[in-house]
Amino acid sequence: MKKFIIGILMISSFLFGQTPTAEEILQKIDDNMVFEKAITTAKMIIHGRSRSRTITSKSWAKGNDLAMVEYLSPAREKGTKMLKTKNKLWIYTPEPTDRIISISGHLLRQSVMGSDLSYEDMTDNSSMIDNYEAKVLGDEVILGRKCWILELIAKNKKIAYYSRKIWVDIERLLPIKEERFAKSGKLLKTTEITEAFFQDNRWFPRHMPFKDALSKGKGTEYILESIEFDADIPEYYFTKAGLKR
């Protein structure tokens, strides 16, 4: 009943053009972005200092705690896998190295394959409403779309980014522009959603340019090629034994 009333209130506020509360906006973003289970294939185009590289990968994810990523190309990375279980991360490198290496602590915030994404960014499927306190700052037209501007402050120290400024597409309820900050106020990362698609009753990002503000590279384009929500994923995929399968 309570959910029904909140839903009615939210729909009415959206319909009548009033700015909903920050929490309502975050809830709608989560409805779009957070999933229970999904299998995705994606492409990362990393624009380095000297040249650009394209890395393709397939991911299996369950909530925010379990994720597995397998790199499909280029040849040098092919077969490398990444397993995330809660706060632990392992990397498996195939023969001839054949090693399962634990990545922990500050290394989780290191760049993935030289891209502008960290391991935390790569495997993040967390709920915004659970992690951030938010307030609406106003509205603005960004990337040709009308947006609300929100400021988010992390609810606890474990969150990778202390604060964020997001521009939320009023129609699609996706954060089409983001600035992520450290506690000191230093800008750490910027992201955009330049292309989105509608599937299974939700809007989802297709093309996301990332830029690590601390790196001198030219940014990374993350392109989601396909996603299958609520896919059937065997449990052993999220085990260390599954890395060597």
Added chain:
Amino acid sequence: MIKFLLKGILRDHHRSLFPVMIVSIGVALTVVLQSWVTGVFGDLTEFSAKFNTGHVRVMTKGYAENIDQIPNDYALTDLDNIINNLNKDFPDVTWEKRIKFGGLIDIPDENGETKIQGPAVGLAIDMLSKNSAELDRLKIRKSLKEGKLPTKPGEILLSNQFANKLNIQSGDIVTIISSTMYGSMAINNFIMSGTVEFGSAAMDNGAVIIDIADAQNMLDMDDATSELLGYFTHNYNQIKATKIVNKYNATLKSDDEFSPIMQSIADDRFLGSYIEYAESFSGIMIFIFLLIMSVVLWNSGLLGALRRYGEVGVRLAIGEAKGHIYLSMIVESIMIGIIGSIVGTIIGLCFASLLVKGIDIGAIMKNTTMMMPSVFRAQITVETFYIGFIPGIFSTVLGTILSGIGIYKRQTAELFKELEA
């Protein structure tokens, strides 16, 4: 006059012994200090050159600007072409490829999973080529603590302290985790063939030494390197280095951040100011000695003048011109200066040659993070043979000039009265 004065100096010990002794001591100290300081500065410069900077080095502009971050994404590429041109333009310089990298050392358990990890600083040198001088240049053979030197690809050396911390033995598998020059993750297995100990905490805390070809393969740096270090046949020479650097950089047209640039040790942020200081040190030292000895010899000159008061009076009384007496005393002081400088230089060289063997400060340097040699030695150079003559002669002359002014104050009319008294 010179012959006459020389006889006077040799026969009248009261006139010459004290000034010669003072000059000799001062000159001997100058010689010992100069050779010691030259040796210590030279040792530090050569040590840094061998491990870190080369006498000159070539890298990309981007790498040079961000050198503290070891930015291998700014590595030198098209290496064969660059080395061929360098060999053609500077045939008396030996060029060595060096790759530096940061990363993690990961030790596997029996299931191939992480047992223990530690941060490492990697240095890739040419260890496996037949004619490579790198093992001797870095004294790796002498520094080998356990095991053996790498003899084939896939073998590496770890600092002894680091290996003990990771609890691994020669022959164990270690995994290096680093980044390729394009930013991808680089994970490779190696066999630790042995451990080394350099006596410097900077190297002994977490160093990994790997063959250059293995590093190029691991870090996706085919035909690329972090830096090309150039070594002269003899020790570092600033004038030669500047000439080479200017000649090479004058040929570069591109302003691109990936274009190569050459730097000498003097361009290094830390060593540059250090070399500048070392160069001015001899001048500062001479000036201080000149000042101190002039004051001492001025005093001794005054004492001598007092003692020779009668002699000067007689010489004036028999009609010798004041200017002639003054000049003869200055010439005499030059002679004393030369004799004192010769004696002092010989004594100084004897002491300096004892210090050439070196003083081992390894025990003191154990915990320092600076890249420093553990043994400091004096170095006898051409400058050592003549440096003592500068303060030795100038100070005696200056002392005599100052004390001899008194001659002009003597009144001829009062001379006989003084002599009678």
